[in-house]
Amino acid sequence: xxxxxxxxxxxxxxxxxxxxxxxxxxxxxxxxxxxxxxxxxxxxxxxxxxxxxxxxxxxxxxxxxxxxxxxxxxxxxxxxxxxxxxxxxxxxxxxxxxxxxxxxxxxxxxxxxxxxxxxxxxxxxxxxxxxxxxxxxxxxxxxxxxxxxxxxxxxxxxxxxxxxxxxxxxxxxxxxxxxxxxxxxxxxxxxxxxxxxxxxxxxxxxxxxxxxxxxxxxxxxxxxxxxxxxxxxxxxxxxxxxxxxxxxxxxxxxxxxxxxxxxxxxxxxxxxxxxxxxxxxxxxxxxxxxxxxxxxxxxxxxxxxxxxxxxxxxxxxxxxxxxxxxxxxxxxxxxxxxxxxxxxxxxxxxxxxxxxxxxxxxxxxxxxxxxxxxxxxxxxxxxxxxxxxxxxxxxxxxxxxxxxxxxxxxxxxxxxxxxxxxxxxxxxxxxxxxxxxxxxxxxxxxxxxxxxxxxxxxxxxxxxxxxxxxxxxxxxxxxxxxxxxxxxxxxxxxxxxxxxxxxxxxxxxxxxxxxxxxxxxxxxxxxxxxxxxxxxxxxxxxxxxxxxxxxxxxxxxxxxxxxxxxxxxxxxxxxxxxxxxxxxxxxxxxxxxxxxxxxxxxxxxxxxxxxxxxxxxxxxxxxxxxxxxxxxxxxxxxxxxxxxxxxxxxxxxxxxxxxxxxxxxxxxxxxxxxxxxxxxxxxxxxxxxxxxxxxxxxxxxxxxxxxxxxxxxxxxxxxxxxxxxxxxxxxxxxxxxxxxxxxxxxxxxxxxxxxxxxxxxxxxxxxxxxxxxxxxxxxxxxxxxxxxxxxxxxxxxxxxxxxxxxxxxxxxxxxxxxxxxxxxxxxxxxxxxxxxxxxxxxxxxxxxxxxxxxxxxxxxxxxxxxxxxxxxxxxxxxxxxxxxxxxxxxxxxxxxxxxxxxxxxxxxxxxxxxxxxxxxxxxxxxxxxxxxxxxxxxxxxxxxxxxxxxxxxxxxxxxxxxxxxxxxxxxxxxxxxxxxxxxxxxxxxxxxx
Numbered sequence: 001x002x003x004x005x006x007x008x009x010x011x012x013x014x015x016x017x018x019x020x021x022x023x024x025x026x027x028x029x030x031x032x033x034x035x036x037x038x039x040x041x042x043x044x045x046x047x048x049x050x051x052x053x054x055x056x057x058x059x060x061x062x063x064x065x066x067x068x069x070x071x072x073x074x075x076x077x078x079x080x081x082x083x084x085x086x087x088x089x090x091x092x093x094x095x096x097x098x099x100x101x102x103x104x105x106x107x108x109x110x111x112x113x114x115x116x117x118x119x120x121x122x123x124x125x126x127x128x129x130x131x132x133x134x135x136x137x138x139x140x141x142x143x144x145x146x147x148x149x150x151x152x153x154x155x156x157x158x159x160x161x162x163x164x165x166x167x168x169x170x171x172x173x174x175x176x177x178x179x180x181x182x183x184x185x186x187x188x189x190x191x192x193x194x195x196x197x198x199x200x201x202x203x204x205x206x207x208x209x210x211x212x213x214x215x216x217x218x219x220x221x222x223x224x225x226x227x228x229x230x231x232x233x234x235x236x237x238x239x240x241x242x243x244x245x246x247x248x249x250x251x252x253x254x255x256x257x258x259x260x261x262x263x264x265x266x267x268x269x270x271x272x273x274x275x276x277x278x279x280x281x282x283x284x285x286x287x288x289x290x291x292x293x294x295x296x297x298x299x300x301x302x303x304x305x306x307x308x309x310x311x312x313x314x315x316x317x318x319x320x321x322x323x324x325x326x327x328x329x330x331x332x333x334x335x336x337x338x339x340x341x342x343x344x345x346x347x348x349x350x351x352x353x354x355x356x357x358x359x360x361x362x363x364x365x366x367x368x369x370x371x372x373x374x375x376x377x378x379x380x381x382x383x384x385x386x387x388x389x390x391x392x393x394x395x396x397x398x399x400x401x402x403x404x405x406x407x408x409x410x411x412x413x414x415x416x417x418x419x420x421x422x423x424x425x426x427x428x429x430x431x432x433x434x435x436x437x438x439x440x441x442x443x444x445x446x447x448x449x450x451x452x453x454x455x456x457x458x459x460x461x462x463x464x465x466x467x468x469x470x471x472x473x474x475x476x477x478x479x480x481x482x483x484x485x486x487x488x489x490x491x492x493x494x495x496x497x498x499x500x501x502x503x504x505x506x507x508x509x510x511x512x513x514x515x516x517x518x519x520x521x522x523x524x525x526x527x528x529x530x531x532x533x534x535x536x537x538x539x540x541x542x543x544x545x546x547x548x549x550x551x552x553x554x555x556x557x558x559x560x561x562x563x564x565x566x567x568x569x570x571x572x573x574x575x576x577x578x579x580x581x582x583x584x585x586x587x588x589x590x591x592x593x594x595x596x597x598x599x600x601x602x603x604x605x606x607x608x609x610x611x612x613x614x615x616x617x618x619x620x621x622x623x624x625x626x627x628x629x630x631x632x633x634x635x636x637x638x639x640x641x642x643x644x645x646x647x648x649x650x651x652x653x654x655x656x657x658x659x660x661x662x663x664x665x666x667x668x669x670x671x672x673x674x675x676x677x678x679x680x681x682x683x684x685x686x687x688x689x690x691x692x693x694x695x696x697x698x699x700x701x702x703x704x705x706x707x708x709x710x711x712x713x714x715x716x717x718x719x720x721x722x723x724x725x726x727x728x729x730x731x732x733x734x735x736x737x738x739x740x741x742x743x744x745x746x747x748x749x750x751x752x753x754x755x756x757x758x759x760x761x762x763x764x765x766x767x768x769x770x771x772x773x774x775x776x777x778x779x780x781x782x783x784x785x786x787x788x789x790x791x792x793x794x795x796x797x798x799x800x801x802x803x804x805x806x807x808x809x810x811x812x813x814x815x816x817x818x819x820x821x822x823x824x825x826x827x828x829x830x831x832x833x834x835x836x837x838x839x840x841x842x843x844x845x846x847x848x849x850x851x852x853x854x855x856x857x858x859x860x861x862x863x864x865x866x867x868x869x870x871x872x873x874x875x876x877x878x879x880x881x882x883x884x885x886x887x888x889x890x891x892x893x894x895x896x897x898x899x900x901x902x903x904x905x906x907x908x909x910x911x912x913x914x915x916x917x918x919x920x921x922x923x924x925x926x927x928x929x930x931x932x933x934x935x936x937x938x939x940x941x942x943x944x945x946x947x948x949x950x951x952x953x954x955x956x957x958x959x960x961x962x963x964x965x966x967x968x969x970x971x972x973x974x975x976x977x978x979x980x981x982x983x984x985x986x987x988x989x990x991x992x993x
Contacts, residue, residue, distance in 0.1 A: 003042075003044065004041060004042070004044060004045045004048065004091055004092050004095045005039050005040070005041055005045075005092070005095035005096065005098070005099060006018070006039065006040050006042060007038075007039055007040075007099075008022065008025055008026060008029065008035070008037065008038045008039060008040055008176065008178065009026055009029045009030065010026055010029065010030040011026065012025070012026035012040050012042075013026045013027055013030070015118060016043075016118060017042045017043055017044070017174070018040050018042050018043070018116060018174045019043070019115075019116030019117050019118050019172075019173070019174035019176075020116065020117070020118070020119070020277070021114060021115070021116035021117075021176060021275065021277075022040045022116040022174055022176050023116075024256075024275070024276055024277060025176065025275070027255075027256075028273050028276065031251075031255055033248075033251075033273045034270060034271060034272050034273065035178075035272065035273055035274075036112075036178040036179050036180070036181050036272060036274065037102075037178065037179055038103075038111070038176055038177050038178030038179060039099050039102070039103070039176075039177050040116065040174055040175065040176050040177070041092060041095075041146070041174060041175040041177070042174050043118060043172040043173065043174050045089075045092050045174075045175070046150060046153075046172055046173045046174065046175075047172075048089050048091060048092065049083070049086075049088070049089055049092070049150060052086075052089040053082055053083065053086045055079055055082060055083070058075060058078070058079055059079065059170055061075060062075050062076055062079065062154070062170055063168070063169045063170055066159070066162060066167070066168050066169060066170065067168045067169075071159035071162065073156050073159055073310075073324060076154045076155070076156065076159050076170075077154075077156065077324065079151075079154045080151045080152075080154040080155060081151075081801075083147055083150050083151040083154070084147055084148060084151045084801055085801050085802075086147065087143070087147070088143050088146060088147065092146075093143070096142065096143075100139060103139075103177065103179065104139050107179055107180075109179070109180045109181070109182045110135055110136050110137040110138070110180045111135075111136050111142070111177050111178060111179055111180055112133065112134070112135055112136070112176075112177075112178050112180050113133065113134050113135075113136055113142070113145040113146055113148075113149055113175060113176070113177055114133040114149070114175070114176040114177075114178065115131030115132055115133055115149050115152060115153075115173060115175070115176075116173070116174040116175065116176045117131055117153060117171040117172065117173050117174070118171055118172045118173075118174075119162075119167055119171045131149065131152045131153065131158065131171075131173070132148050132149045132151075132152035132155075133149065134148060134149065135180060141797070142177070144796075144799055146175055146177075149173065149175050150173050150175065152173075153170060153171050153172075153173040154170065155325050155326065156309075156310075156324035156325050156326045156327060158171065158326075159326075181210075181265055181267050181272055181274075182210070182267060183209060183210045183265035183266060183267050183272075184208070184209075184265075184266050184267055184268075185206055185207070185208055185209070185237075185265065185266045186206065186207065186209065186210055186263075186264070186265040186266075186274075187204055187205055187206030187207070187263075187264055187265070188204070188205055188206075188261065188262065188263055188264075189202060189203070189204045189245060189248075189249055189260075189261075189262040189264060190202065190203045190259070190260075190261055190262075191249040191250075191252060191253045191259050191260045191262065192253070192259035201225050201226060201227065202225070202226040202245075202246065202249045203223070203224075203225060203226075204223070204224045204225075204226065204237075204245055205222065205223050205224075206222050206224070206237065207222065208235065210265070222235055222236065222237075223412065224236070224237065224242070226242070226245070226246050226249070241266060241271065244271045245264070245271070248262070248264070248271065248273070249262070252276055256276065256278070258278055259278070260276045260277065260278065261276070261277050261278070262275070262276045263275040263276075293397055293401055295390075295395035295396060295397055296380060296381070296387070296396050296397060296398050297349070297371070297374040297376070297377055297380060297381075297395065297396040298374070298394060298395055298396075299349070299350075299371040299372055299373040299374035299375070299377075299394045299395075299396070300353070300354055300355060300360075300371065300372050300373040300394050301370075301371060301390070301391055301392050301393050301394035301395075301770060302353070302354075302355055302357075302359065302360035302363060302364070302370045302371065302372045302391065302394075302770075302773075303348075303360060303363035303364045303367075303368055303369060303370035303391045303770075304369065304391050304392040304770060305347075305367070305368065305369035305391045305392065306369055306388060306389065306390050306391065306392075307328065307345075307346040307347030307368065307369040307388070307389045307391070308328075308346060308347075308386065308387065308388040308389070308400045308401070309326045309327050309328045309345075309346035309347065309386070309387070310326075310327050310328065310384050310385065310386055310387075311327070311328050311330050311381045311382065311383060311384060311385045311386075311387055312324070312327040312328065312329055312330065312345070312383070313330050313331070313378055313381070313382075313383050314329055314330065314331040314338070314341070315331065315332065315378070315976065315977040316834075316976055316977065316978055317335065317338065317834045317839065318978075320334075320335075320338040320341040321341055321851075321854060323341045323344055323345055324344070325344050325345075326345075326346050327344075327345055327346060328345060328346050328347045328348070328349060328387055328389060329341060329342060329345040329347070329348045329349070330348075330349045330350075330377050330378055330381050331348075331349075331350055331351075331359075331378065331615075332350060332351045332352060332378055332614070332615030333350050333351065333352050333353055333357065333358065333359060333615040333616070334348065334350065334358050334359040334362065335358065335834050335835050335908075339362055339781055339784065339785060341854075342359075342362055342363065342366060342368060343366055343368075343785065343855055344854070344855070345368065346368075346369075346389075347368055347369040347370065347371075347389035347391065348363050348368055348369070348370040348371075348372075348389075349370070349371050349372075349374060349377045349381075349387075349389055349396055350370075350371070350372045350373065350374065350377065350615075351373075351374060351375060351376065351377050351378055351614075351615060352372070352373055352375075352613070352614065352615050353372035353373050353739070354372060354373055354735070354738065354739025354740065354743065355372075355738060355739055355743040355769075355770075355773050355897075355901075357372055357735055357739065357904075358904075358905065358908050359372050360372055360773070361773075361775075361779060361781070361901060361904065361905045362781055362905070363391070364773060364774060364775055364861075365775055365779065365781060365782050365785070365861055366785075367861075368391070369389045369390070369391030369392075370389075370391050371389055371390070371391055371394050371395065371396055373394075374396065375567070377396065381396070385398070386398075386399050386400060387399070388400055388401040392770065410764070410765045411764035411765055411766045411767065412442070413436075413438045413439050413441065413442050413869075413872040414442040415764055416434075416439050416872070416876060417439075417442065417443065417444055417447075429531055429532060430531055430532050430533075430534045431449065431450060431451055431497070431529065431531035431532065431533045431534065432447060432450045432451070432534060432535070433450070433451040433452075433453065433533050433534065433535045434450060434451070434452055434453070434535075434875065435452070435453045435455070435456050435457075435874075435875035435876075435878065435879055436456055436457050436871045436872045436874070436875035437452070437457055437483075437486055437487055437490065437871070438457075438868050438869075438871050438872035438875075439872050439875060440452055440487065440490055440494075440496065441490050443491075443494065447494070448493060448494060448495065449494070449495045449497070450494070450495075450496060450497070451496075451497045451498075451499060451524050451533055452487065452496050452497070452498050452499070453498075453499055453500065453501060453875075454480075454483060454498055454499070454500050454505070454509065455500055455501055455502055455505070455891075456871065456874050456875045456878060456891065457483060457871055457875075458479060458480065458483055458505070459891070459895055460867070460870065460871055460874065460895065461479070462867075463776060463777040463867070463898075464776030464777055464866075464867050464870050464895075464898045465776075465777065465895070465898050465899050465902065466678070466679065466682070466895040466896050466898070466899050467479070468679045469505075471504040471505060471507065471508050476505075476508060477508060477511075477512065480505075480508055480509060480512045481512050481515075481516075484498070484512055484513070484516060484521055487521060488516075488518065488520060488521055492520070494520065495519070495520055495521075495522065496520065496521050496522075497522050497523065497524035497529070498513065498521060498522070498523060498524060499523070499524035509523065510523050535879055546884070547748070547749065547752050547884035547886065548884075549884065549885045549886070550673075550745070550884075550885060550886045550888075550889035550890075553745055553748060553886075553889075554669065554670070554673055554745070554889075557669045557740065557741050557744065557745070558665065558666040558669045558670070568610045568611050568612050568614075569610075569611040569614070570608050570609065570610055570611070570658065571608075571609045571611060571650060571655065572606045572607070572608060572609070573606060573607065573609050573648060573650060573655075574605065574606050574607070575607065575646070575648070575657075576648050576990055576991035577990050577991065580990070580991065581595070581991075583944035583945075584624070584627070584628055584943075584944060586944075587718060587721070587943070587944055587947065588628055588721065588722060588725065590632075590722070591628045591631070591632055591725065594631075594632065594635050594644055595631070595644055598643040598644060607646075607657050607658065607659065608657070608658035608659070609648055609650065609655035609656065609657055609658065610655055610656045610657075610658055610661055611650075611653060611655050612654065612655065612656055613653065613654065614653055616653060616654070616835075617651075617652040617653055617972065617975045617976050618652065618835070618836050619836050619837060619838045619939040619940055619968075619972055620939070620940050620941065620942045620968050620972075620992055621837055621922070621938070621939045621940065621941055621942065621943060621946065622835075622836050622837050622838075622939070623649055623652075623654070623942070623992065624942035624943040624944065625721065625724060625943050626724075626728050627647050627649075627654075628721075628725045629724070629725045629726075629727075629728030629729045629732060630645055630647040630654065630656070630728075630729070630732065631644040631645050631646060631647055632644065632645075632725055632726075632729045633645050633664065633729045633732060633733065634664050634667070635729075636726055636729035636730060637667075637668070637671070637681070637729070637730075638677075639664065639667045639668075639671075642660075642663055642664055642667060643660050643663075644660065645657075645660050645661060645664050646660045648991055649991050649992045649993075650993075651971075651975060651993055652971060652972055652975045652976075652992065652993060653975075668733055668736075668737065668741075669741050672737050672741045672742060672896075673889065673892065675892060678892075678896050678899075681730070682896075682899050682903065684730055685730050685731060685734070685903050685907075686903070688723075688726055688727040688730050688731070689727070689906075689910055689914075691723050691726070691727075692720075692723045692724065692727050692910075692914040693914065694723075695719055695720050695723045696720065696914050696916075696917045696918075698716060698719060698720075699716055699720075699917035699918070699920070699921060702920055705920060705921060705924040706924065708921075708924070710950050710951055710952075710953040711951070713921060713924070713925060713950050714947050714950050714951050716918075716921060717918065717921070717943075717946070717947060717950075718947070720917075720918055721943070724914070724915070727910075727914070731903070731904075731907040734900050734903055734904045734907065735900075735904045737900055738897055738900035738901060738904065742893045742896060742897050742900065743769065743773075743893075743897060745889065745890070745893050746769045746772060746890065746893050746894060746897065747768075747769035749877065749881055749884075749886055749890055750767070750768050750769045750877055751768070751769070752884075753766070753876075753877055753880045753881075754766055754768060756880070766876075767869065767873035767876065767877070771869065771870070771873055772870065772873070772874075772894050772897055772898075773897065773901055774866045774869070774870065775861050775863060775866060775901070776863055776866045776867040776870055776898060777863055777867075777898075777902060778861075778863065779901075779902050779905040779906060779909075780905065780906050780909040780910070781905055781908070781909060782861070784829055784832065784909070787824070787825045787828060787829055788825070788848075788851060788852050788855055789852075789855070790821045790824070790825065791818075791821050791822055791825050791848060791849070791852040792852040792853070792855050793821075794815075794817050794818040794820075794821040794822070795818060795849065795852055795853060797817065797818075798815050798817070798818050800815075800818070801853065802853070803846060803849045803850050803853065806818065806849045806853075807845065807846060807849065810822070810845065822845055822848060822849070825848055826843065826845070826848065829842065830842065830843035830916075831843065831912055831913050831916035832909075832912055833912055835908070835911060835912070836939075837915060837918070837919050837922065837939050838936055838939040841912075841916060841919070870894075870898075874891065874894050874895075877890060877894075878890055878891045878894075922938050922939070922946070923938070925938060925946065925949075925950050925953075926938035928953055928954065929949065929953075929957060932956055932957040932962055933957070933962075933965070937965050937966070937969065940965040940966075940968040940969045940972070941961075941965060945961065949961075964989070967986060967987050967989065967993075968989065968992060968993065970985055970986050971986045971989075971992070971993040974986060
């Protein structure tokens with residue numbers, strides 16, 4: 001075998017030649033451990049490749065920048081791209097041909113191509129997850145995967161990590177190619193890990209199937225301590241496998257000289273070791289403790305995790321798309337078309353927002369650390385500055401900050417039973433009560449009889465959203481019967497006595513139990529039950545912090561000083577010119593009647609105007625379309641007697657008049673806790689999507705727009721606009737309801753519960769408020785990301801790494817799979833763009849291909865696991881809240897938070913979908929108004945001006961209106977930072993700038 005390829009084994013023990021991973025695998029084989037067979041391309045192959053591509057001098061220049069601690073990321077990106085596109089040197093191709101039979105004969109599962117850099121898996125730094133490792137299904141894809149692994153040595157992520165870790169030269173990269181093991185079960189083992197009782201033990205986490213999802217945290221694993229046994233999950237390892245892991249852990253610590261982080265798998269009853277590396281936290285010089293380190297910024301922890309990298313400041317979509325992998329995206333607030341950039345980033349930080357803002361929702365979908373609502377991130381942080389983002393605690397630190405604290409084990413449903421023996425003393429005279437089937441699943445074997453309150457689970461249903469049931473409906477009867485079947489499947493030797501605290505549900509539950517005629521499921525009858533019913537959590541063992549009643553907490557929320565996750569500024573200004581406002585009233589009669597009813601023209605003098613969303617600067621056209629939606633909110637939501645929510649634009653940003661916002665906010669806060677109002681609101685929100693879709697269907701296809709008369713165009717706009725106003729009014733405050741009403745109540749309540757549990761010796765990471773925004777059902781942005789990922793995968797399979805090459809291949813008609821995926825995406829998502837009408841939709845193949853090539857691979861969230869955790873965590877906290885009289889309010893808040901979370905994100909996306917037909921029509925109007933208007937000038941007309949100009953076609957626009965349009969455009973470009981504009985060239989304009 002040529003020197004450019006070695007069989008994995010004792011001959012690959014040199015980390016200098018074969019990298020840390022291959023050396024460790026070779027040592028494992030030498031010691032007699034079972035390791036998947038394979039081969040290694042040593043670092044000489046890496047050097048041959050660099051020479052063949054004439055990159056040696058470029059790498060030397062990059063090394064000089066690394067020595068200065070300021071890696072040249074532009075040069076690194078050029079090297080990375082050249083390697084990805086360059087092909088394998090012929091000597092390596094020849095060497096791979098020699099071992100093709102060894103790798104592929106009889107292999108139905110493929111190979112894993114893995115990084116093995118010389119800096120990887122060392123005693124002082126692991127570089128875990130920093131380099132690329134790829135599964136390969138066929139020999140045809142092997143060369144491209146090797147190139148990708150080599151290229152990953154020059155990614156922005158590696159450069160940033162190297163600089164932060166004190167590595168002064170680009171890593172040399174060996175490549176391991178191993179046959180893929182189709183594992184029955186996979187896991188990780190920390191041979192020494194601090195248990196919650198303070199002792200050092202071995203921790204094992206495992207899950208069914210192959211290990212990639214487990215390592216990425218995409219599945220909830222089974223957990224086992226040695227000694228100590230399983231503490232979570234219902235799929236324990238066989239005793240022989242537990243024994244084998246115990247022996248393996250002891251051997252590896254002795255053979256490798258310290259605690260090990262081991263990846264393993266089971267296949268055909270054999271235990272394989274996939275990787276072992278030192279537990280670097282035990283030997284690294286401890287970094288500052290995240291719990292005590294002083295933070296640069298404090299915001300809202302919206303998505304857990306810690307990420308570090310260089311700051312990339314983003315004020316518009318063009319800047320977002322320029323982000324490099326591993327950078328921290330810092331922006332006033334994200335938009336829907338920043339999703340691709342977010343997926344590439346190491347973490348996300350925003351100035352504004354709360355737990356259900358766009359940045360928070362999408363970050364949780366992507367598994368990114370995210371801190372929102374910092375107030376000043378874009379002003380306090382500078383481009384290229386290295387920061388660490390603690391998404392769980394809402395903090396941003398200067399530089400790379402490592403946590404020196406031990407990770408608390410994550411609590412599971414099984415942990416709820418830890419106090420049961422204390423409460424019952426194993427007495428048969430007590431009956432444990434649980435409030436979720438998830439707790440029932442992990443009941444100790446000694447428990448043969450228990451009570452189950454069905455309310456929490458039935459209300460959550462199969463999606464985690466609020467389920468509103470009418471007790472006499474067939475839907476409810478079917479749901480109850482399905483739930484009882486789920487209960488019945490848990491354990492044959494368990495008798496479950498079901499009950500409900502809802503009297504209306506109890507009769508249906510009784511009928512369903514009687515219909516099953518199953519002695520294992522009976523109705524709990526308090527009049528005949530002889531045992532004392534005690535909750536399994538044993539609340540008598542927990543010291544309670546005092547909490548004010550729910551009514552007092554809700555009353556505090558009516559103060560409008562914090563809205564949309566931030567503290568708004570207040571400006572003094574007069575009402576907008578009444579003559580200009582009347583142009584809206586004439587076009588929207590219901591809006592006009594509402595305004596005249598409260599006589600806004602009589603409100604002379606200056607008022608306080610609240611700057612609610614300082615991050616949003618929009619064009620005059622979109623501003624004028626949404627303004628009636630703002631002002632109609634009180635009427636659309638049914639708050640009779642309240643005046644319109646007066647809105648005014650100042651410097652391109654909308655402001656609410658304080659004396660009209662305060663009563664609306666107080667009414668909205670109180671209504672958020674009214675179940676009937678919330679059920680009706682969610683129903684009307686979803687209905688508004690359908691109604692807007694109906695009117696949008698009236699717009700003709702692109703190729704027929706030129707045939708429309710001016711009268712037809714104005715009729716389309718005026719038919720669409722009222723539906724848009726209602727859609728906007730219904731959705732506008734959903735985010736504020738979640739961020740500033742529901743979530744703070746959950747957070748306050750659960751923080752007290754966490755302190756209670758910790759004070760009582762339950763030293764685990766119990767579900768906190770942030771766990772209740774983990775997605776339990778897909779939002780539309782997840783579907784969009786999956787569609788982009790389909791195009792990305794098709795490009796990768798075709799070996800196409802540039803937009804020009806992909807378009808050329810499509811023109812020749814040779815890439816049928818890519819064409820199919822591209823057409824599917826354009827059919828479903830051609831209307832995607834930034835929130836403003838100004839921005840071009842992603843409705844061309846070129847735009848979609850560019851987006852896909854700039855994206856990172858995306859794996860779907862495990863919604864089912866999130867829902868199961870959500871169900872038992874709801875049961876736990878609702879029952880704990882009873883002592884403070886908060887149970888009903890907390891249950892209401894937890895469930896509706898999921899509805900608000902989902903509909904807020906869907907509104908972001910549907911906003912784009914249902915304004916797309918209007919945008920196409922407006923572009924046609926601009927074509928007819930040329931030469932008065934330049935490209936995109938039409939979006940700087942306000943809607944009444946647009947309608948008047950359209951009806952008067954082919955008349956020209958007045959010079960005064962043309963100058964007004966140009967002035968607005970200068971103001972917009974200045975405020976959004978799209979272009980350098982002299983502020984002195986911008987004239988003030990009432991109700992816009």
